[in-house]
Amino acid sequence: MYSLNKDILLVEGTNDYNYIQEAISKLSPQFDNFNFHIINCGGADNVPTVLEQSIINLLKPNQKCICLFDYDGQGRRNFQKIEDIV
Numbered sequence: 772m773y774s775l776n777k778d779i780l781l782v783e784g785t786n787d788y789n790y791i792q793e794a795i796s797k798l799s800p801q802f803d804n805f806n807f808h809i810i811n812c813g814g815a816d817n818v819p820t821v822l823e824q825s826i827i828n829l830l831k832p833n834q835k836c837i838c839l840f841d842y843d844g845q846g847r848r849n850f851q852k853i854e855d856i857v
Contacts (some may be wrong), residue, residue, distance in 0.1 A: 777836040779826060781809040783815045783846070787839065807837075815845045819852040827856070 782788050788811040795802055810826075812818045817839050826836055838853050840846030 775829060775831070776834075777806050777808040779830075780809045780836070781812055781818050781821060781826070781836065781838045782809060783812060783818060783840060785811055815840055815849045818849055819856060822853060823856050833834070 780791070782791065788809055791809055795805055810821065812821045818840070822836065822838060830836055837848070840850050
C-alpha cells in the first residue's frame with residue numbers, strides 16, 4: 772500500500788521511475804526534503820486511471836500528487852485527461 776503521508780509522483784513507466792530514483796541517489800544531499808512516493812504507472816495511458824481509481828480519493832487536503840509525462844502526443848493526450856479529472 773502507498774504511504775498516505777508522503778506526496779505522490781506518478782510517472783509513465785519503468786525508465787522514468789529508474790531515472791528519477793538514480794538522480795535522487797546521486798543528488799541526495801541536495802534533495803533531502805524530497806519526500807515523494809514514486810509510482811510507475813506502466814505507461815502514459817495508465818496514469819489517468821491510476822490517479823482516478825487509486826489515488827485521488829486517498830489524498831489529504833495538504834498532500835500533493837504530481838503526474839509526470841513525456842512531451843509527446845501520448846503524454847499531451849493523457850495530460851489533458853488529467854486536467855479533465857481534476
